[in-house]
Amino acid sequence: MNIPKLLTTLVATTTILFAATENAQAITFSGTSSGSWGLPVVSTGVEFLSDENGGTNNRLTWGIAATTSFRNYVQYDGLSFSTDVNTLFAIGDLTYGNGATYYGFNGDFPLEVELSFTNPFNNAENFNYTFNIFNTPNIYNDPVLDGDILLFTANGLTNDSFNFAGVDYTLKLAGFSSDGGNTFLSEFNSPEHSVANAILYAEIIKVDVPEPTTIIALGLFGIYLTGSLNISRNRE
Numbered sequence: 001m002n003i004p005k006l007l008t009t010l011v012a013t014t015t016i017l018f019a020a021t022e023n024a025q026a027i028t029f030s031g032t033s034s035g036s037w038g039l040p041v042v043s044t045g046v047e048f049l050s051d052e053n054g055g056t057n058n059r060l061t062w063g064i065a066a067t068t069s070f071r072n073y074v075q076y077d078g079l080s081f082s083t084d085v086n087t088l089f090a091i092g093d094l095t096y097g098n099g100a101t102y103y104g105f106n107g108d109f110p111l112e113v114e115l116s117f118t119n120p121f122n123n124a125e126n127f128n129y130t131f132n133i134f135n136t137p138n139i140y141n142d143p144v145l146d147g148d149i150l151l152f153t154a155n156g157l158t159n160d161s162f163n164f165a166g167v168d169y170t171l172k173l174a175g176f177s178s179d180g181g182n183t184f185l186s187e188f189n190s191p192e193h194s195v196a197n198a199i200l201y202a203e204i205i206k207v208d209v210p211e212p213t214t215i216i217a218l219g220l221f222g223i224y225l226t227g228s229l230n231i232s233r234n235r236e
Contacts, residue, residue, distance in 0.1 A: 027164070028084055029204055030119040033091050034058070035076035038110035044103045053077055060109065063101025063135075069193065070099035072135070074150060076111065076200075082119075085204055088174055090181065092200040096190035098148050104135035108153065113171065113202075125162040127171045130154060136192075143191035150188040161207050168207040175201055 037060040039047055047062040052075055061073040075095040083089035091113065108130050116124045134149045156173030163169070175184035176198040190196040 026084075027120060028082060029115075029117060030080075030082040031115055031117040032078055032080050034078035034114045034116070035092050036112045036114075037074070037076065038112070040105045040107055040109040042105065042107045044105050046103050047105065063099070063104045066100040066102065069101065070097060072099055072101050072104060072148070073097045074133075079199075081115075083204060085169070085206065088181070088201050088203050090199045091171075091173075091202040094150075094176070094188060094198050094200055095195060096148070096150060096188060096198075097195045098190040098192055100138065100193060101135075106134050108132050111152075115171065121164060123162070125160075125171075127158045127160045129156070129158055129173060138192060143193060144189070146192040147189045148192075150190070151186060156202070169204050170207050171202050172205050173200065173202045177201060 034055060036055070036057040037049060038057075039049065039060070040062075044062070046064055047060060049057040050059045050061065051057065052059045055077065058077065059073055059075040061071050063072045065071045073096075075097075077093040077095070079090050079092060081089050081091065109132075111129045111131050113127045113129065114124055115127070130153045132151055132153055136146050136148055138146045140146050152173050156175075158170060158172075161168045161170040175186055176188040177184050178196075178198045181199070181201065184201065185198075188196070188198045
């Protein structure tokens with residue numbers, strides 16, 4: 001085995017990985033987002049999708065409205081963004097109309113988020129998530145306690161990713177905020193007989209890239225091997 005050559009390769013690889021990690025952390029991604037809902041996994045037959053505010057399938061409506069009420073719906077409106085890696089940013093404006101309805105559904109339904117990047121490259125990337133809704137039975141005679149609950153599953157992770165400058169990234173959903181990002185919740189509660197708004201936050205994170213501590217450990221291991229080799233040669 002050519003140990004000197006191996007050590008040279010190890011040190012060079014460590015340097016490249018560390019530089020790539022530092023560069024990835026310094027990148028700013030900018031663009032606009034949009035979102036499209038899909039129909040529930042288990043349908044009651046009274047759900048439909050519609051295009052609102054220039055979006056495509058960005059409103060999901062369900063149920064049959066009771067007298068003097070309205071049908072339930074959830075709507076996603078995209079936002080402009082400019083964010084660094086591992087930094088929370090507002091990705092979508094959610095509106096949840098919670099009326100008194102019959103034939104509501106409980107369970108999973110999909111959301112596809114598209115990020116149309118304008119910096120540092122021009123490209124559109126799609127990310128698929130599963131959301132879950134619980135239509136609370138109206139038994140408490142309290143708008144908040146009778147409110148419906150919307151949340152995302154799988155800890156906000158997706159199998160979709162994109163590559164820029166040799167580094168893979170993905171979009172991780174983080175939570176909902178109704179106060180401009182001061183506080184975050186894992187659930188979006190829409191009180192009964194009301195229309196509620198919340199901002200969905202996310203962050204762009206790296207995929208399958210060694211952490212700096214791992215890279216440093218590789219470098220130290222290379223230094224250790226180099227020292228051991230020199231000691232061995234001196235003894236000879």
